[in-house]
Amino acid sequence: MDWADELAMRVRDSGPQVVNDSKTPSGTVHVGSLRGPVILDAIARALRANGIETTLLYGVDDLDPMDAQALLTPDAVATEMGKPLAHVPDQVDDGHASYARHHAGIFIETFAGLGIHPDRYYWMSDIYPTGAMDPFIRTALDRAAQVREIYRRVANVRHPDSWHPLGLICPVCGRVGTTIVTDWDGTNVFFECRRDLVDWASGCGSSGWVSPFGGAAKLPWNLEWAAQWSLFGVTIEPGGKDLSTAGGSRDRSDAIAREVFEREPPLNVPYEFLNIGGKKMSTSKGRGAAAHAIADVVPPEQLRFLFLRPRPNHAIEFEPDGSDAIPRLFDEFDRFASATAGRPVKGELSPGFEATFRYSLLDPAADVAAEAAAFRPAFSHVALLAQIPGVDVAARVEAEKGSALTTRECAILDERVRAARSWLASYAPDRAVVKVQEALPALAAELDDAQRTFLGALIGATAQDPPASGEAWQTAIFDVARATGVPAGRAFDALYRIFLGRPNGPRAGWLLASLAPDLVAARLQEAA
Numbered sequence: 001m002d003w004a005d006e007l008a009m010r011v012r013d014s015g016p017q018v019v020n021d022s023k024t025p026s027g028t029v030h031v032g033s034l035r036g037p038v039i040l041d042a043i044a045r046a047l048r049a050n051g052i053e054t055t056l057l058y059g060v061d062d063l064d065p066m067d068a069q070a071l072l073t074p075d076a077v078a079t080e081m082g083k084p085l086a087h088v089p090d091q092v093d094d095g096h097a098s099y100a101r102h103h104a105g106i107f108i109e110t111f112a113g114l115g116i117h118p119d120r121y122y123w124m125s126d127i128y129p130t131g132a133m134d135p136f137i138r139t140a141l142d143r144a145a146q147v148r149e150i151y152r153r154v155a156n157v158r159h160p161d162s163w164h165p166l167g168l169i170c171p172v173c174g175r176v177g178t179t180i181v182t183d184w185d186g187t188n189v190f191f192e193c194r195r196d197l198v199d200w201a202s203g204c205g206s207s208g209w210v211s212p213f214g215g216a217a218k219l220p221w222n223l224e225w226a227a228q229w230s231l232f233g234v235t236i237e238p239g240g241k242d243l244s245t246a247g248g249s250r251d252r253s254d255a256i257a258r259e260v261f262e263r264e265p266p267l268n269v270p271y272e273f274l275n276i277g278g279k280k281m282s283t284s285k286g287r288g289a290a291a292h293a294i295a296d297v298v299p300p301e302q303l304r305f306l307f308l309r310p311r312p313n314h315a316i317e318f319e320p321d322g323s324d325a326i327p328r329l330f331d332e333f334d335r336f337a338s339a340t341a342g343r344p345v346k347g348e349l350s351p352g353f354e355a356t357f358r359y360s361l362l363d364p365a366a367d368v369a370a371e372a373a374a375f376r377p378a379f380s381h382v383a384l385l386a387q388i389p390g391v392d393v394a395a396r397v398e399a400e401k402g403s404a405l406t407t408r409e410c411a412i413l414d415e416r417v418r419a420a421r422s423w424l425a426s427y428a429p430d431r432a433v434v435k436v437q438e439a440l441p442a443l444a445a446e447l448d449d450a451q452r453t454f455l456g457a458l459i460g461a462t463a464q465d466p467p468a469s470g471e472a473w474q475t476a477i478f479d480v481a482r483a484t485g486v487p488a489g490r491a492f493d494a495l496y497r498i499f500l501g502r503p504n505g506p507r508a509g510w511l512l513a514s515l516a517p518d519l520v521a522a523r524l525q526e527a528a
């Protein structure tokens, strides 16, 4: 059974479920950050599939302070550092109401394309002014000593006895990262906006008694998280592994939920990171790894599959730049589809592969058996066909299938052609980019006698009945190489030289299958 179904079985008898996640929109969101939303969606689908009433929420923690100087324009650093992200102007002139709306907006826009449709999005900058958080602010202030004790016990963090768990938004300078609250009289708090509280922002020096309610203040993160659980009735919330360490954010919020807000915290589903090139790619800056950039190349079902194939507690290694990672992802997806359709596949598959395939589909109501049975041309083959002038890609793929493509299969092919073109223009390694030479290239002169013998034998083996698919060509090449005693590497070298004018290239079988049979025969003849 798949992990998401296991989870659904565990909570089956505990009533309606509210699944939640939230994110601080601190800058460009990288592809690894999609793991949380995809896991969230798979959980919601599994709960619903098991007949459990489920609400899916996604929040934006946009009153968190701006603390990343590098992401501001130089003249904005002095004025904006330390302000709530929702109050920092958009640094890109494209019409968003704030810095937070810009970054969260771009991230959230990828959700629908991935088949993730939360029942509700909430923005903390909208929630606080409604007064909905006021009861939690009051409880936190009343129980400040208890909160300090929890920080000491759970996280070994010692706050002074005057410290109160509240982030007041300075009524003078508007910063939230520079203020501390040192007293509470049941109606108002006493705050100080300090110049030197943090080294990344400078407060204005104001102080005084003010009301903390109605949007004037926010709870510190651990308390805000626990308050969200109470406010929205959250029962399941997956969390990144960085938050789920002993004494970490999750432990603190769990303790605050139980002891301060007196509610059992939601079930945690800790998940590991997606590593790009060996580096953790959750929020750091990285070339070509923005969530929306990857989503432009990898279609939604393969992107969902990337995150759902390993269990949440396993890290994912993904290095799309200059590698075959993206073609391999398609191949793996196709293998899961084949296995789900009951066709034999190479290699082992983990139990639960059917659920992994099902939850990778864009449409939760899709006919899984029909989807699994659909014909999917290999991505590398499509990438090759897309580069060869004058090729009718659909006709070639249809020939490979052996019958007409269904409407759905045409759509899959179109999607793969688009993905292949984007991949070739962005992440593909040089060897995947091919240009078939119009005449026998000069490099063919360097072929040795054994290679010429191989080419001659390949004509003999294929002239009567040319192989119809890349696989069939690949088999023919290996068979003829073996029969003529030519090492496979030398055989492929010969084929790349005579067709591409270089000593390497993509899988030769697929290359030959992509070309017109008479061109292949004539070129082999000429070179042999």
Ligand SMILES: [Zn+2]
Pocket: 090, 091, 092, 093, 094, 095, 096, 101, 102
């Ligand atoms: Zn914008």
Ligand SMILES: [Zn+2]
Pocket: 170, 171, 172, 173, 174, 175, 193, 203, 204, 205, 206
């Ligand atoms: Zn201030």
